[in-house]
Amino acid sequence: MNRFSVSRRGVIAAACSAVLGLSATQAQAEEKPIKIGLTTDLTGIAATYAKAQVDAVQLAIDEINAAGGIKGRKLELLVRDSALKPELGSSLTRDLIVREKVDYLIGPDASSVGVAVTNVAKQYKKVVVMTIPNTPRLVGELFHPYFFTIVPSGTMLARAMAEGIGKDNQKIAFIGGDYEASHQAIKYFGDWLAKVNPNAKIINQQWPKLGEPDFTPYITQLLSAQPDIVFSYLWGADLIAFIKQAKPYGFFEKTKFATLLFLDDLVALGDDMPDGILGQMYAPPFGTKSPKMDAFIKKYQDKYGKYPSDWAVMGYDGMMILAEGIKTAEDWDSDSVSEAILKLKYDGLQGPLTFRDVDHQGDVPSFLGTTGKVEGLPFKGLVNIQRIEAATVMPTPEEILADRNK
Amino acid sequence: MLTDILIQLLSGVSRGMILFVVASGLTLIFGVLRIANFAHGSFYMMAAFTAYAVTTALGGSDLGFVASLVVAPLVVAAFGLVFEFFLLRRIAKREHLYQLIMTFAATLIISDGIKMIWGGAYRSVGYPPMLSGSLDILGRPFPAYYLLVIILGLVIAAGLSWMIERTRFGRTISAAVVDPEMVGALGINVPRLYTLVFGLGAWLAGVGGALAAPIGSVSLGIDNSIIIESFAVVIIGGSGSIPGALAAALIIGIVQSLGIMVAPRLAIAFIFIALCAVLLLRPQGLLGRRV
Numbered sequence: 126m127n128r129f130s131v132s133r134r135g136v137i138a139a140a141c142s143a144v145l146g147l148s149a150t151q152a153q154a155e156e157k158p159i160k161i162g163l164t165t166d167l168t169g170i171a172a173t174y175a176k177a178q179v180d181a182v183q184l185a186i187d188e189i190n191a192a193g194g195i196k197g198r199k200l201e202l203l204v205r206d207s208a209l210k211p212e213l214g215s216s217l218t219r220d221l222i223v224r225e226k227v228d229y230l231i232g233p234d235a236s237s238v239g240v241a242v243t244n245v246a247k248q249y250k251k252v253v254v255m256t257i258p259n260t261p262r263l264v265g266e267l268f269h270p271y272f273f274t275i276v277p278s279g280t281m282l283a284r285a286m287a288e289g290i291g292k293d294n295q296k297i298a299f300i301g302g303d304y305e306a307s308h309q310a311i312k313y314f315g316d317w318l319a320k321v322n323p324n325a326k327i328i329n330q331q332w333p334k335l336g337e338p339d340f341t342p343y344i345t346q347l348l349s350a351q352p353d354i355v356f357s358y359l360w361g362a363d364l365i366a367f368i369k370q371a372k373p374y375g376f377f378e379k380t381k382f383a384t385l386l387f388l389d390d391l392v393a394l395g396d397d398m399p400d401g402i403l404g405q406m407y408a409p410p411f412g413t414k415s416p417k418m419d420a421f422i423k424k425y426q427d428k429y430g431k432y433p434s435d436w437a438v439m440g441y442d443g444m445m446i447l448a449e450g451i452k453t454a455e456d457w458d459s460d461s462v463s464e465a466i467l468k469l470k471y472d473g474l475q476g477p478l479t480f481r482d483v484d485h486q487g488d489v490p491s492f493l494g495t496t497g498k499v500e501g502l503p504f505k506g507l508v509n510i511q512r513i514e515a516a517t518v519m520p521t522p523e524e525i526l527a528d529r530n531k
Numbered sequence: 532m533l534t535d536i537l538i539q540l541l542s543g544v545s546r547g548m549i550l551f552v553v554a555s556g557l558t559l560i561f562g563v564l565r566i567a568n569f570a571h572g573s574f575y576m577m578a579a580f581t582a583y584a585v586t587t588a589l590g591g592s593d594l595g596f597v598a599s600l601v602v603a604p605l606v607v608a609a610f611g612l613v614f615e616f617f618l619l620r621r622i623a624k625r626e627h628l629y630q631l632i633m634t635f636a637a638t639l640i641i642s643d644g645i646k647m648i649w650g651g652a653y654r655s656v657g658y659p660p661m662l663s664g665s666l667d668i669l670g671r672p673f674p675a676y677y678l679l680v681i682i683l684g685l686v687i688a689a690g691l692s693w694m695i696e697r698t699r700f701g702r703t704i705s706a707a708v709v710d711p712e713m714v715g716a717l718g719i720n721v722p723r724l725y726t727l728v729f730g731l732g733a734w735l736a737g738v739g740g741a742l743a744a745p746i747g748s749v750s751l752g753i754d755n756s757i758i759i760e761s762f763a764v765v766i767i768g769g770s771g772s773i774p775g776a777l778a779a780a781l782i783i784g785i786v787q788s789l790g791i792m793v794a795p796r797l798a799i800a801f802i803f804i805a806l807c808a809v810l811l812l813r814p815q816g817l818l819g820r821r822v
Binding site: 167168169170172173230254289303332336338341342343345346349360362363365366369370372373374375388393394395396397407416 | 535538539542543546555591598599626650651652653654655657663664672673674675677710712743745746747748752753755756757787788789791792796798799
């Protein structure tokens with residue numbers, strides 16, 4: 126309805142200017158919008174994350190456009206649904222570049238699609254800012270100069286968890302969905318554990334399939350291993366099912382539990398979320414107390430009627446970084462913008478953020494805390510929240526290069 | 532160790548019971564209407580989302596749970612009746628392929644409909660407060676809710692058996708499983724029988740969905756695994772056979788639970804191994820009739 130009336134007004138305006146014989150060519154050339162392409166998984170198990178990403182990117186774009194755009198040009202967002210299929214991610218991104226002529230890309234959702242998108246970006250030399258995918262392969266063997274990420278990588282998260290679990294926990298059991306990211310996580314976790322907590326051992330590993338409806342057998346297996354703590358790489362619907370099924374077995378009284386945790390999981394579980402779980406989060410809005418974050422939460426809630434998730438925080442920051450890069454670049458082309466982003470000192474929702482040369486990884490934090498009631502939140506959040514700075518867990522440039530040349 | 536196995540066994544039985552409730556509906560529809568109802572998993576999912584809506588509206592109370600267990604299956608049954616009466620019946624005389632395509636189309640429509648109403652986010656339904664604790668079985672905790680599932684599953688199995696053996700409607704169903712043409716020739720309104728059986732089947736999928744809602748997460752895609760397992764139950768148990776469905780569902784539930792203790796990475800394969808064994812050795816299913 127709204128869109129219709131706007132477009133009708135546009136048509137009338139165009140007709141008027143044509144009738145009046147105004148020479149609009151010069152104005153039009155300047156006002157040609159900057160097209161941003163976003164391929165993401167709007168259907169499938171990660172659809173909620175993609176939706177928050179699209180919403181937050183759109184929020185950022187609306188703000189930039191309301192302030193007059195970039196160098197007089199408005200931003201326009203083109204969204205495509207890759208439905209968790211890498212081959213669709215490739216073809217849709219290619220189509221956005223070739224046919225729709227998008228100028229820049231912003232990151233997809235699932236890591237598998239991220240891999241596909243970064244390859245297309247490399248092929249066509251398009252700047253891409255990733256805001257959800259975090260497989261270490263993106264900064265490793267797949268790296269190219271037009272790629273940027275503001276997501277804590279799988280390596281950074283696994284290392285932060287290995288440290289966060291603490292030295293008093295020595296017998297560690299693992300449960301994670303049987304797919305690539307989970308296998309990577311336990312590997313990096315184990316490597317870092319050997320460094321920071323050499324006495325600890327991973328005594329038991331459980332690999333349910335993704336989308337497993339019944340975790341009971343895994344729950345009893347984990348318990349009979351009698352670990353000090355269980356490290357989980359379950360997320361989303363799987364994590365919810367696991368927690369609900371584990372609770373009546375007294376699981377959370379018998380063992381400590383440390384897990385990857387998304388804001389969406391906290392919202393879905395509500396009061397059913399047990400207290401005292403060690404949760405690791407990417408970018409929870411309640412993890413940062415600042416006027417900037419507060420303003421973002423309010424804007425997002427006013428527009429979309431819900432509390433922003435980690436993905437919204439990163440989506441908004443990612444779009445703002447891309448915009449500042451375009452603004453400060455000498456020219457519109459990918460090389461200039463890439464150079465400009467690398468020089469940015471971006472002041473984001475979670476504080477200052479810069480990218481490093483070697484892998485274009487943003488020095489973003491991650492968060493650890495224990496689940497519990499947080500003042501002002503309608504669902505449970507994290508208390509005793511600890512901000513893990515990137516510097517402590519980021520692989521060194523030597524490690525990255527060694528990994529890339531393997 | 533023994534108690535571990537016992538607990539595992541019980542949890543396998545409770546898992547099998549939900550599968551039985553859902554699959555018994557599928558086997559009835561398959562046996563009587565001769566339709567492979569792909570939408571059966573979607574009925575299950577629809578019930579789970581309806582149960583979510585009802586329990587949330589009633590604030591996660593015991594009453595909310597009971598209400599969801601009553602309302603959700605009825606909503607799904609009503610949907611099933613309408614679907615059969617207005618759509619499936621129209622193409623009943625055509626090739627079976629068209630009916631397959633129509634039930635498959637229903638899966639897409641239902642999942643998009645759910646997405647439109649509830650969005651793509653995953654949801655969670657809490658256990659009813661009264662059953663949120665656990666019982667002590669040989670010194671090990673066992674979730675009270677699972678016991679309810681087992682009991683309700685048995686009640687439904689008994690109820691269905693009674694209905695099929697003791698009521699006129701049930702005997703007509705058994706007759707239709709064996710020879711639908713003869714049933715028609717005897718002056719029974721076969722189309723009406725089909726509609727009712729389809730509605731009953733949908734109701735059973737609904738009970739399964741409402742029962743399963745508190746155990747896992749309620750999300751788009753929960754229809755996938757249940758429909759595959761349900762078809763496996765129909766094939767292993769024999770089409771149209773309620774006792775067969777019960778036996779097959781329990782076998783699948785138990786084998787999967789215990790299988791994880793022995794060879795966890797192979798657990799998902801067990802169901803298909805059982806399926807192949809039955810197809811090779813007893814193609815009509817454990818308790819099915821030879822056709």
